[in-house]
Amino acid sequence: MPRDGSSLPPAKRAKLAPPPRRAMLLAPPGTKRPPAPESQRRSLPIFQARGPLLSQLRSLDSAVLIGETGSGKTTQIPQYLYEAGIGCQGIIAVTQPRRVAAISLATRVSEEKKTELGKLVGYTVRFEDLSSEETRIKFLTDGMLLREAIGDPLLRKYSVIILDEAHERTIHTDVLFGVVKAALRKRKDLGKLPLRVIIMSATMDVDQFSQYFNGAPVLYLEGRQHPIQIFYTKQSQSDYLHAALVSVFQIHQEAPSSQDILVFLTGQEEIEAMSKTCRDIAKHLPDGCPHMLVMPLYASLPYSQQLRVFQAAPTGCRKVILSTNIAETSVTIAGIKYVVDTGMVKAKKYSPESGLEVLAVQRISKAQGWQRTGRAGREDSGICYRLYTEEEFEKFDKMTIPEIQRCNLASVMLQLLALRIPNVLTFDFMSKPAPDAMEAAIEQLDLLGAVDRKENQLILTPLGRKMAAFPLEPKFSKTILLSPKYHCTEEILTIVSLLSVDSILYNPPSRRDEVQAVRKKFISSEGDHLTLLNVYRAFRNVSGNKEWCKENFVNNRNMMLALDVRAQLRDICLKLSVPVESARSETGNIRRCLAHSLFMNAAELQPDGTYTTVDSHQLVAIHPSSVLFHCKPACVTYNELLHTNKCYMRDLCVVDADWLYDAAPDYFRRKLRAAKN
């Protein structure tokens, strides 16, 4: 990917910028939300609609509510319902795709109600439950409500369920659509406390929601909106990075320095390279040009550096924020006047032929384009440069493909089975996943011993039911549940926790030699799983702190998260009466146990020194980040395959071929037969 750009003087580059073409868009207003007393609540645009809205909602059991961010719908509707006594026999639930949103909304609404957070108004997210018997308005993550549904598919404690940010189509929200729809019908049939469902969305593409909920009426809310000018390029851009650079410096030379720029790029590496180029160019700008403060923004950036984007730049200095799609939804930055949209995003793609997931740079959808554009007009009118032509934009997909159609469904299928859905393959999804993908997931659950077929019906085995209790991929729940047999539950809990957060190993490329020297003491010849275990044990032995993490190139943030996860998994073990023992130095037992969950991810060394997978005889290689990179064990298991230049195995464990066979004799007998034919 070409990313030069420092060689030409910016003045010349600016002339390359495409002549703009105009279009108009109405955008949502700002995010500044000071604690609002009653008068401020009344000044929200939604207040005008309160009466008609309530009289409609009173008579409906489901409704779709469309309103831009900033219309106040998420904070006000639950209060209106509560104040009007709608749904007063139960709890009003409001789901959010993100934890921070659930927490901050609950905080805000409890302030508006002048009550202590966790009383009348509360929230429930993973690791944190600030709700009580008194709670009547509860904000939760969509994943959390789904988890509650496993315990009670009718969601009986809720009288109203509001699924907010429905347009984002997270996998959890998509499953909830079906769960909530079924609960609504069943509660009606059984004559129980009626359930009301409200779908809230920002897009205008509402037919799908309305149709799915049996023609639920659609209510529209106005927002406070600022106009945004949109400029498309005149010609198609083959090099979006170059085009972005040109646009940034053109804006920089023309616009007042108080107006900040937000650029959407695809990933960490690209953003870091572009940051450097921008800083280099900015050093050599002519006199009289404002200063430029270039700030990268992506999720793996340490929080302290992420926070910098919220600080105002000094007078005479412009902020240029180079961001991934984290700034589309998760992070909202005040004061952005210009958005530069490359039209590209890095996202997971599922290729049905190979059945594999690939992370690739690709075109955004129209909906994503509008979302990015909207980031320019949150407080005042704004300007958006789209680095593609209007004709190209017209060819973008209308919506981003819902997550549920793009990923492995093993966890989803296990959850649906735990919800006692009669036939999971015909579950009433709003957007059905490919039948192949669903069957592959069932096949995986079958291999793990989680499902059984009874009179042509799929049901969970007792093992499968226990597996569903863990917030994990099924293969990892299985290892935990099997670990008592090998007396290594403590160790398996640690390994699974470390694997279910982003890497705890910090590898700054510029300090590679130092990293290698320090890491030596943790390395296990048995593979990456046991190496991770060694790091964790060392951390615990010295009652690890931030300092220790820094010295040992361990990511403190991720380590802390892993500790939370571990505590949660341990709790679940205790509730399920799983005995928690330590294998101490018996690492062979740990690897045997891991083999029971990773047997379908096994590879064998070939006579020519390459590896092929046992499952599909695909050529694979050991990823250079593995501690086994320079080794050639005869047989390994791996956590995942990573498709880049080659097909790499990541997170490897040395195993005996016999152990694999013991873990799934039927599976390997089938493989053997297939090989013979």
Added chain:
DNA sequence: GAGCACTGC
């Protein structure tokens, strides 16, 4: 001898 976007239970 390579390189992981973003969430969430």
